[in-house]
Amino acid sequence: MRRHWGTVLLLAGLGAFAVLVALSGPREIWAAARLLPFWALFLLLGVELLGLTFWAASWWVLLLATGIRAPARTAWAAGLAGYAVSYITPVAYLGGEPVRGWIVVRRTGAPLPTVAGTLVWDRIVAGLVLLGFALFGAGLVLPLLPPHQRPWALGGLSLLGVAVVLGALSFALGWGWLSRLVALFGRRWPRGRTLAQKAGEMETLMADLFRRYPGALLASLLLEFLSFLCHYFRPFFYFGLAHGRWFSLREMGVYFNLNAFLSLFLWLTPAGVGTAEGGRVGILGLLGIAAPAALAFSLTYRFLELVLVGLGLAVMSWYGVGTRVRRGLGFLRGLAELGNLLIYGFLLHPKLLPRYFNLRFRREDPWNYETSPYERRKYALKLAILPRKREGPKPPYRRALDLGCAEGLFTRRLVEEGVAAQAVGVDVSSRALARAREKSVGLPLEYHEMDIAEALPDGTYDLVFCSEVLYYLGYPRLRRLAERLAQKLEPGGHLVLVSAWPAAKVLHRVFLRHPAFRLVAEHVEPHPTRPYAITCLERR
Numbered sequence: 093m094r095r096h097w098g099t100v101l102l103l104a105g106l107g108a109f110a111v112l113v114a115l116s117g118p119r120e121i122w123a124a125a126r127l128l129p130f131w132a133l134f135l136l137l138g139v140e141l142l143g144l145t146f147w148a149a150s151w152w153v154l155l156l157a158t159g160i161r162a163p164a165r166t167a168w169a170a171g172l173a174g175y176a177v178s179y180i181t182p183v184a185y186l187g188g189e190p191v192r193g194w195i196v197v198r199r200t201g202a203p204l205p206t207v208a209g210t211l212v213w214d215r216i217v218a219g220l221v222l223l224g225f226a227l228f229g230a231g232l233v234l235p236l237l238p239p240h241q242r243p244w245a246l247g248g249l250s251l252l253g254v255a256v257v258l259g260a261l262s263f264a265l266g267w268g269w270l271s272r273l274v275a276l277f278g279r280r281w282p283r284g285r286t287l288a289q290k291a292g293e294m295e296t297l298m299a300d301l302f303r304r305y306p307g308a309l310l311a312s313l314l315l316e317f318l319s320f321l322c323h324y325f326r327p328f329f330y331f332g333l334a335h336g337r338w339f340s341l342r343e344m345g346v347y348f349n350l351n352a353f354l355s356l357f358l359w360l361t362p363a364g365v366g367t368a369e370g371g372r373v374g375i376l377g378l379l380g381i382a383a384p385a386a387l388a389f390s391l392t393y394r395f396l397e398l399v400l401v402g403l404g405l406a407v408m409s410w411y412g413v414g415t416r417v418r419r420g421l422g423f424l425r426g427l428a429e430l431g432n433l434l435i436y437g438f439l440l441h442p443k444l445l446p447r448y449f450n451l452r453f454r455r456e457d458p459w460n461y462e463t464s465p466y467e468r469r470k471y472a473l474k475l476a477i478l479p480r481k482r483e484g485p486k487p488p489y490r491r492a493l494d495l496g497c498a499e500g501l502f503t504r505r506l507v508e509e510g511v512a513a514q515a516v517g518v519d520v521s522s523r524a525l526a527r528a529r530e531k532s533v534g535l536p537l538e539y540h541e542m543d544i545a546e547a548l549p550d551g552t553y554d555l556v557f558c559s560e561v562l563y564y565l566g567y568p569r570l571r572r573l574a575e576r577l578a579q580k581l582e583p584g585g586h587l588v589l590v591s592a593w594p595a596a597k598v599l600h601r602v603f604l605r606h607p608a609f610r611l612v613a614e615h616v617e618p619h620p621t622r623p624y625a626i627t628c629l630e631r632r
Contacts, residue, residue: 108365169407192211214312325344372386372389453521457499480586490513492506495556497524499524502559506555516549521541545565578606585631586629588627
């Protein structure tokens with residue numbers, strides 16, 4: 093039932109999002125989004141990372157004060173993982189605390205009640221900072237509201253303030269409200285008494301922290317304030333860099349307060365899909381921002397937030413979770429790689445790719461192709477899917493083409509293991525190709541430096557490999573590559589595509605639908621952190 097309800101909320105949010113895009117105009121939104129310089133994306137992402145770092149540091153200070161010697165990188169990684177889980181839950185700011193605590197307990201062996209106490213204090217500190225920003229901005233927001241709505245806004249602000257202050261006093265002075273409530277409502281539950289006891293231990297530790305380490309709480313409060321400040325300046329940086337509209341302090345206060353209310357109470361769908369966009373369009377409309385520009389702002393930050401979510405899910409996978417969860421995270425990671433089509437196809441000029449890869453190949457084998465068990469298995473599966481097998485001294489394929497060959501490890505394997513009589517490698521990195529040529533002396537191999545979406549080496553081939561490179565082309569250039577390969581591949585020859593799953597469903601579709609190719613075989617490798625698909629096509 094819970095899963096169905098989540099599906100309904102997600103579909104409702106997607107529907108609301110589709111309506112907003114249709115009413116605002118996709119072209120108008122895209123035109124507004126392109127006003128932001130490409131370099132500014134990295135600046136905005138840096139501010140987001142800085143805010144997350146301040147937030148993680150505010151909790152790390154509390155951990156240290158209670159005697160938990162967690163490394164700073166562990167607290168930061170736990171914060172990133174907690175952010176990812178909080179983001180995709182229907183209520184923003186909450187949901188990721190168990191994940192944060194689980195990672196620290198797993199890495200340090202600290203007592204669970206102590207870690208839980210620091211997490212509660214962390215949320216109380218965040219509530220106090222949020223309350224401070226809300227009180228500061230109340231005088232800025234209330235004049236914009238109709239008179240009949242002002243009492244409701246004041247009432248909501250008052251309730252939030254009373255709840256936060258009473259919660260802070262209860263834990264600071266040792267009133268024990270939480271353990272009493274657990275004991276009251278858990279009387280008929282077998283584990284209720286145990287939970288009440290654990291809650292009491294946590295409250296004792298929290299009161300002790302308040303009495304013995306007030307400086308740590310003040311430091312945590314300051315770091316939390318800096319974290320909120322990074323979010324406070326979101327519209328200032330975005331609209332200033334994209335539109336030359338630098339928001340005033342009052343305008344930023346209006347946006348922050350109303351957006352905080354939206355995130356606290358109206359984050360009704362998973363990841364706030366639809367509700368966040370609609371709310372931000374309404375909030376920015378009060379400040380004179382047109383709907384297309386407001387949606388461009390929201391979608392830009394949605395993209396940056398999803399980058400952090402992806403990093404957080406990778407952290408969870410790295411620290412180890414259950415098999416089903418790990419597979420789910422791998423699936424999400426594979427799906428997220430579709431974003432590379434946008435980055436490399438629209439935002440990053442193709443001429444920058446050689447510079448990027450030459451930078452990566454400053455050291456030999458930067459992706460550990462030679463030693464990685466993951467890559468070795470992928471190589472074996474790529475060869476196993478081929479329809480032609482070697483049955484005698486003659487290789488089953490005459491001439492093979494390896495697109496994106498890097499330092500030529502797999503290209504050499506094609507010749508050394510007798511898969512092809514000759515092989516040609518193509519890559520955009522001159523450094524990688526120089527190493528490939530050094531290691532291929534005396535073998536029937538040749539290498540070419542070129543952009544595969546613009547040109548391919550001369551001649552025809554009866555075997556082509558295109559492994560983990562389609563992301564870098566962008567969707568329009570995929571079509572051009574499919575046309576060129578249809579001309580280069582001999583009738584009866586085979587084309588093998590490899591991409592992350594399920595992104596491969598989109599990346600390989602261009603080739604599957606091309607009239608020159610037919611599907612021969614496909615294998616999806618269910619790797620726990622990064623599943624991938626191997627598709628084998630035949631030239632008709």
